[in-house]
Amino acid sequence: MKRSSPDSSNAAASADQVPGLEQVSVTALKGVGAQLADKLAKLNIHNLQDLLFHLPMRYLDRTRVTPIGAMQPMVNVVIEGVIRGCDVVYGRRRSLVCRLQDDTGTVTLRFFHFSAAQQKQFSVGARLRCFGESRRGASGLELYHPEYEFCDAAVAAPLESRLTPVYPATEGITQARLRSLCQQALTLMSRHSLRELLPPQPGLNAGTGWAGSLQQAIAYLHHPPADASLQELLDGTHPYQQRLAFEELLAHHLSMLQVRQQLRAAGAVPLPPPERLLQEFRQQLGFNLTAAQQRVAAEISVDLAQPVPMLRLVQGDVGSGKTVVAALAALQAVGNGRQAAVMAPTEILAEQHRQSFSQWLEPLGIQVGWLSGRQKQSERKQQLAAIASGAAQLVIGTHALFQQDVVFADLGLTIIDEQHRFGVHQRLALREKSGARSHSHQLIMTATPIPRTLAMSAYADLDCSVIDQLPPGRTPVQTVVIGNQRRPQVIERVRAACLEGRQAYWVCTLIEESEALEAQAAEATAELLAAALPDVRVGLVHGRLKPAEKEQQMAAFKAGTTQLLVATTVIEVGVDVANASLMIIENPERLGLAQLHQLRGRVGRGSAESHCVLLYGTPLSRYGRQRLDAMRETNDGFLIAERDLELRGPGEVLGTRQTGAVQFRLADLNRDGHLLPAVKQLATRLLQEDPASVEQLVSRWLGHNQHYANA
Template sequence: MTSLDDIPVTQLKGVGSALAEKFAKLGIHSLQDLLFHLPHRYEDRTRVTPMGRLRIGDLTVVEGEVMKSDLVMGRRRSLQVTLKDDSGFLVMRFFHFNAAQKNQLAEGARVRCFGEVRPGRAGYEFYHPEYQVNPPPMPADGEATLTPVYPLTEGIQQPRVRGLCQQALVYLQRYPIKDWLPPELLSDYQLPGITDAVQLVHSPPASAPVHLLMEGRHPAQQRLVMEELLAHQLSLLQVREQIQAREALPLLPAGDLVQRFQESLPFDLTGAQRHVLSDIRQDLSQPVPMLRLVQGDVGSGKTVVAALAALQALGAGAQVALMAPTEILAEQHYRNFQEWMTPLGIQLAWLSGKVKGKVRRETLAAVASGEAQVVIGTHALFQDDVQFQRLALVIVDEQHRFGVHQRLALREKGVGGALAPHQLIMTATPIPRTLAMSAYADLDTSVIDELPPGRKPIETIVIPDNRREDVVERVRKACLEGRQAYWVCTLIEESEALQCQAAEATAEELVERLPELKVGLVHGRLKASEKADVMDRFKQGELDLLVATTVIEVGVDVPNASLILIENPERLGLAQLHQLRGRVGRGEQASFCVLMYHPPLSLNGKARLQALRDSQDGFFIAEKDLEIRGPGEVLGTRQTGMMQFRLADFERDKGWIEPVREMAPSLMRSPVIVEGLIRRWLGERIRYGDV
């Protein structure tokens, strides 16, 4: 039986091969794909606004007569069309136009147009508005409907998508969409069937409640939202199943490595660390691969937990790999593990993209023979030429910097390629519970929610950058009293080169203004060895002040540093600021974080800095960050395709997370439903199994 999935978009009038190619970039091949390219908002074009009542920023419809139509030769040639009605006038401006348009918009023509009111040289203007010449009468009050607005790709205009979706809806009458959800589930939540929901969302009737549609809360939208969240949840559970379909080597606690290590530590583990370790020990002793996420706030002691997990694996005669997203963080782990494990007679190896030639060949040989028991590095660890002898545990730090597919790639590196390694994933970015339930549905989660005793709260001060003099003096005073300080430069540009230049210029300025202090500089363009050298000198107390880009965000531990200054904090996310702040407060003395912003601050910027000043609790800060910036930003997954929802809005729709989580396991028993939903909502964007 034919379905909408079998009918190509080229069946629609006006879709040739060129347009079909553009649609393919959006993952749209069939009519069903097109109908699941959903409007992400609506515009209310049901009323004409008199031109005399327009305000800047209004999105509105105006209608009038063309007074004049001129070609204007400014910096860019434009067509300037002046419309008038009984109350005033408005300019329509087109930078891209053709002769037919110019003739169509001649003096005396009647035009209705829709756009955003902007200030212009000649008064209020619309840039490139949608317009109709000699428009039909406006629908009567009871007949007017909202206009859907679709996400676009280059070369496809809004009216075109709208028209094609209306054409596709005609097919919907003959070929209903397959409803994957059980009818009892829909009736429990009083939600419409899938065909009715899709029909309404593309073409809301005049009687539909406008405010619900505008807010995304109409039952038809919520039906689709729930299904989309469910598809994401199922795709992650599928990853978990794929990984756990292979056996793992059970790592039963053996030998005295764990005990000897704990006796060598100058502190006792916290209750939270012991609790998390008990979860990990239990997982590691099973023949099923562990998939555990350990969340812990800055300074909660995740690295010690990772070391103890590694020692359990080493005691069972296995190899361990630890992967971090940046060289600086990987180096920090390498140094910590070296300090802890070399006295226990354990051989470590270091592997990053910068390890080349003979050293690389020797390291690869040590890893392949099993001589290197713990291998630490960046994602270079998972290149094809890295062969392990008996890899049974992989520790991944700051997992959200890597894609889910990299977790699947690890499967191939296990013992003999047949057994999957256990995976311990750590993050110092506390993740709001709702987000963790959705984004990490493939993982079991443990939280280290207790800081070691003696960690002092950090006082956070927010000041404008016109008080730079005072801040420089504060740094001088702190360093002359024997403490150390960080000065963090942030730049809005993505260019690493510009960030490094800014840090270099700041370091030069501070060397000049603070001649009595020893100033160091760290940024992303230094060689790994140079960075390590500067960091070592800072750690040993040979440098008073360290100027850095955000490369010091994670993993740097200098107990004597008690002051951190962050320039332009409004350019960073809350979680990142919280991470940076966590570089201080690691010793005995009172610590301070100074956020020096450039006024004026946006309301958003004020809310973020206020949240940081009010709280030291990473989980509270993460919740705030989620409210302000959305899930893609908080998880750092803008690039990975994950959490890029078509219709769901994490903040608005978080009430669905718990129900969706409860529904998913029973649906997993039906592979046809799982595949159907994942194909419908994620299409080819996330094909985890193919990596």
């Protein structure tokens, strides 16, 4: 590619005639052929802009020599000294051991992989400069396979003048090669445009605006000066990092808003509220809605009446009554002659929904359809025909709903419960069931409260409603944390509760995500408890049971025939037994806070005082103790969600299958959440005033990963 130099006759040409860095392939760099270009593509590096935005993940300080006597363990250091001895040592592994000495002390250099020529180089009296991480070894502090160079004793070799970047890498690309390529790209940055896509914006740097220009930020972060705050850079709080984190968060937010625009542009059939049908439903409910339920139901009703698709997320803590709000939304679709679909992540939750919706809606003449992955072929065929003909007005199911052979007659509303348990592509597949002429309205529900920073970022395409009130009569659950050595006392506590007429859950967990192993653990626990509690009727539920067996066990527990239900985490959602007032969770340290909170929500559904016992294994890690302490301190799901974000990070909180939406290069939602209000404000402004910059921002930061946001 021909490039114009600043002093050529083209110097006066306008900046937009100079090809941007995003237009210059990495193959324009010295030493980059097709083979290396393919390896760079694995890092999503295709052009020079991609390369410059492939920012260091940390830095090494090679700008100063540390006296050997001042070295600390587990710290990267540059040291310089004279070799006082070098020998091959035979132990568990053969190694080359050199003793390096300066005026302050002696340190060991150890090489497990070495050649005869290398051994010969390390002659006594040679002066060496090394860089590596100091560790405690058999002979005090040691450096394993340090980088090194031989020095002239008379002339001091120059040290690095800047901090050394360490980049995210892939197989076949060394740090040295990445540093060389980035240096070339930085040199070319002055000859090609790197467009500033952010308008002047106060608020990032003590109210004075952005921290320097984009080019200054990029150049600084690739090669920080020796006096840069290494701690700030490692923490990600340097003003230049915050400036780029803001831009990355903005790009992700804009991508989500673009998805929303595309969906709204497709239009939807308006569904005005069928007042008579809704009134009949409320009259036969048998209880009054809370003020929070009424408020959220009204917000949904207004959305459904619009000619654009509803995209609403409803958050409500465990037991806040989301299901009845979903039923009101489904009635609004069915009352307008359209179908509604409710998708749940587990068979148990889907079955719970089928019972609730059938009880509420069938007296109103509404046919409830049912699809699950474990139905018999004849039953499935019958249900598919009812869905395709429109006879099934409300369809409830698991992931089976979005399979290819499921065809709806006229799908007007999709309701996805516990949405974080589904992948983004599953959500997209169900939405496409509405056909080409218009999109269905979409209601997303979760009983796992989402921290505000995550909701603003990962769900920017959704309006958000919160059911922040529990129905009257619900009792707060008392949580206690007990070590496994007190297991006999816990078993006695279960006996006492059951003999008093109450019911209890005993939840088994395993580290391995294996349904078979969890089932075995639950079966073994059920046998032990049945033997220890001969006067208590013990039931068992796990994921390996056949649907009929599972339903039979759940029905027995609901009816009170079974007093103690031993279960795996399949009961996390969808189980509602008011008489159950005690839950034991074995090895709770193995679960996330959100899952623990969900499990705890299975008790406290009646008026009796309820308890949750977290029966942990020892020794308990500091991280495990923090999680269990959070459970003991509060029943507020939103506070627990914020704590979960602090401890586990956004990817884990959203679920691994959702992380395509939150894989940031530089930004960190936990650390940079304070930037999101300004991000949201600027995103709205840019969409209205500068759509060209929007496209470039999204392309710059998301590149080929934009499709993850389309859910």
